Amino acid sequence: MTSTSASTGFPFTAIVGSEDMALALALCAVSPAVGGVLVRGEKGTAKSTAVRALAALLPAVSVLAGCRFSCDPSAPDPRCPDADSHQASGHTRPARLVELPVGATEDRVIGSLDLQQALATGSTVYEPGLLAAAHRGLLYVDEVNLLHDHLVDLLLDAAAMGRSTVEREGVSVAHAARFVLVGTMNPEEGELRPQLLDRFGLTVEISAPRDPQVRAEVVRRRLAYDADPVAFTDRFADMEQALSARIIAAQAALAHVQLSDAAITKIAEVCAGFEVDGMRADIVTARAAVAHAAWHGRLRVLREDIRAAARLALPHRRRRNPFDAPGLDENLLDQILGDTEPDPEPDPEPPAPTPPDATDSGDDSADQQSANAPQSGPADKAPGEPEANDSKASEAESVEPEAAEPQSTPAPANGKAPANTTASAADPVRTKLFKAPGLGAGEAGRRSRAITTLGRTVGSTPTAGHRGPVHLLATIRAAAPHQVARGRVGTALMLRPNDFRLAVREGRESNLVLFCVDASGSMAARRRMEQVKTAVLSLLMDAYQRRDKVGLITFRGDGATLTLPPTSSVEVAARRLQELPAGGRTPLAEGLLMAAETLRLERIRDPKRRALLVVVTDGRATFGPRALPRSLQAGGLLADSHVAGVVVDCETGRFRMGLAAGLSEAMRAQYIALGEVGAAGLTDVVRAASAA
Known part of the structure; x- marks a missing residue:
């Protein structure tokens, strides 16, 4: 820092x-x-x-000399820890x-x-x-x-x-x-x-x-x-000064802006209309509306001030689940605000002087150099004032039809799905806590027991070139026996670098759950993929709450794809999962090899984070020469790498080949049949395997 x-x-x-x-x-x-x-x-x-x-x-701010807490000379803080050392003089600094x-x-x-x-x-x-x-x-x-x-x-x-x-x-x-x-x-x-x-x-x-x-x-x-920072900065110097003056003028006018009861009521209606939890949204929206009015040189909060404040204060507070993209329905916002101003009273007298606007500032040469800019930014107009042809409209027009969320394709009556289908997951279910076995040393999180930088102190260790919180008592104990030999005089404790001890703290860590999902034609039945997707979404929800990382590998056709690299972003994960199609052959070996490579790279990037591999398949390898033996060899490679795993057998029907059970033996992983567990049951399998 x-x-x-x-x-x-x-x-x-x-x-x-x-x-x-x-x-x-x-x-x-x-x-x-x-x-x-x-x-x-x-x-x-x-x-x-x-x-x-x-x-x-x-x-710039004026500060008292001798104050480490930047007290204002005109109104020093009487509770400042440096109050006794405050000097009468002061100085100004940026x-x-x-x-x-x-x-x-x-x-x-x-x-x-x-x-x-x-x-x-x-x-x-x-x-x-x-x-x-x-x-x-x-x-x-x-x-x-x-x-x-x-x-x-x-x-x-x-x-x-x-x-x-x-x-x-x-x-x-x-x-x-x-x-x-x-x-x-x-x-x-x-x-x-x-x-x-x-x-x-x-x-x-x-x-x-x-x-x-x-x-x-x-x-x-x-x-x-x-190429020339000085010349470029000089080009915008006048506009920078004007914008700085506008901030100062708005700060001075802030205390005089009137927020009427009608405006407060309208803010409350907006927050209630978007079903935000708690009262912080109302308070923040009110403060932002007042600041917006002062920013535009007004002494009364208007409808446009409330609208601008709500657009910035509510999107991250509206009631939603973690899989929903953040945003605000501006049509609903306009409907709640209506067409009338919240306060019909005239502006208080005297009117505040209009603060300088960056739009009217700047020398002629700077304006001439920027005249051909295709879109105006803060250099050309006040922040927050959109163009007539809003860029959002052009972005919306550029979205291709393929980007829309895919619709579920019902399974045919014979139980066989088309070559490519997309099933939507049901609502995620709440999962119980599952933990990795033993005591880890990964990134601080909220799941498995581990030695981390947070938590309760359970011991101490020599620094040995490491950094962290100093264990004061352990440091004193390490130095105390050597005070006589070091010739200590008086009460000062004589320390040496090897006396310092770091605190050892036990807390909780986050883990990596890597899903390897068969998306081939044999898995394309809508109900089956719906169960798998719902289970993964449920674990994503749990990972979101506990700071885990989750990855997704899918295999279909002639290869495997790292659909979702290990991440903590549930929004991206949920979107990729919902769009996952199914159909084609089953390159099982390729999926397992990609899982092994992904986990290998993750161990290099984050060697302390423990992982669990969940393979969801019916075991029917149908792509490439010697497909089944190659799949078993890939499973053995994972076993030799000491990867903790679970194989979920998705084979259905009256006659079963039991190939997934053989794969679980090769991987030395736990085996479970999907027919015995639903989507919620799959999460129980993962939890049980992690706690084993």
């Missing part, structure tokens, strides 16, 4: 498109009480660029941009006991963390979905309360922590938990533009910036 002053980088007003993201960032800059913004989008969509560029637009890395520890985030002072002098001294450094600035968390839940909770608590409270290791400290919180994430890398997602005030979904002309303009601007 680095805590630095905002430096000159790619200009905020030079970013093409992403109007919703620009508006959400601007509203949070105007009113940090909104609660921050979460930017969700695929890789390469300027998420990080926009956040870092925003820091340069924040107004607003800080504090970046929190995924690997940050709790000590680094909230601060902790200054270990060096404690061991050397015996005094209890608090060392501030990142939350203190971010006070009155911007706190940026890239890949926030990969940050551990309890750290995200700490950040969001501080953002909501405006203070950080530390009670640990003999330290009891509370300090101000008001900052603009911005998190970015790629949904394909996993989702935030619903209770954490709800804590972000606003959320924005962004994607790369599909218009070639817009993409070309993005490339032109990036290449121009890389």
Whole structure:
């Protein structure tokens, strides 16, 4: 992590498109009480660029000299831990941009006991963390979905309360922590938990533009910036100054914006209409509507302010299951809002001066250079004001019919399915907790017992070049017997590097469940595939709640496909599973070999994560020479690799060949017949095999 002053980088007003993201960032800059913004989008969509560029637009702050917590000289915090050392003088510095890395520890985030002072002098001294450094600035968390839940909770608590409270290791400290919180994430890398997602005030979904002309303009601007950053930044300097002035003007007008009872009632109707849980949505929408009115130079919240706020505050809060894509029905939103303004009263007097707008700013040369841009971004208009021909319409028109969700194909009366069919899964069922055997050492999660960075302390270990939480008592015990030999004088404890001990903590880890599913013609009966898909969806739901990774391999025709690489994103997993077709020959050996290779690569990427392979097949290998012997050899390869597995026999009918049972013997895996278990029973099989 680095805590630095905002430096000159790619200009905020030079970013093409992403109007919703620009508006959400601007509203949070105007009113940090909104609660921050979460930017969700695929890789390469300027998420990080926009956040870092925003820091340069924040107004400078005045701080007291000698205060580590950035107290305002005009209103110092009387409860500041450094209140006794405050000096009368102050100075002005740029607003800080504090970046929190995924690997940050709790000590680094909230601060902790200054270990060096404690061991050397015996005094209890608090060392501030990142939350203190971010006070009155911007706190940026890239890949926030990969940050551990309890750290995200700490950040969001501080953002909501405006203070950080530390009670640990003999330290009891509370300090101000008001900052603009911005998190970015790629949904394909996993989702935030619903209770954490709800804590972000606003959320924005962004994607790369599909218009070639817009993409070309993005490339032109990036290449121009890389070739001459100074000249490119100067080109947008006037627009940057105008946008910064607009933020300052909106901040000054915020306290004077009128939120009428009628507007509050309308906000409540919108939140109730979308069936959001709790009251946080109402409060955040109200704050965002006030900020939006101030951003546009109004002293009264209008219908358009409520609509803009709801579009940003409700999509991630509406009642849905994890398999539904996030979004908001804007037609329903307009229907609830109606056509009349919530407050018919005139604007209060005197009217607020209209803040400068980036649209009317900038020198003639900059406007001339940008005149041919195919789509205006924040450089050409205020954030959040869409074009007349909204880009969403063009994106909708570009969607091909094949991208629509496939429909189920009923099985013929003779029980045989066509060459290619697609069965839809039923609603997922709740699964009980299943655990991997023994004590692992994988990524912290919520499933199997493991030695992790979180949990209860069960022992200590020498540092040996490793990093982690220091076990204070164990460190003192290791150093105590050597104090006389080291010539200790006085009360100061003499430490050597080999005295330090790290805490060993036992918690829970996440696992990998890899499904290898036969999607050939012999499996294409709709009811059979429906059972398999429902079971996988049920385990995906469980993995979503417990931070597991899930992968999916399918084999049909002449080969196997890694349909879903190991991931924690249940939305992507559910979509791939629903679209899975069935039909063709059975390349069983190819499916098993791909499973072996996938698990091998996963062990290289994440050697501590334990895996379970679930093979769903009838065992009828029908592709390639010596199909059945090759399948048994592939099963033996998995057994030699010590892969824990389950073979689910999907063979049906009066006369059975028992090939899946032979495969389970070759794999040294548990065998179960699908006819004996339904979709819910399949999850029980996986659970039992993991706990064995």
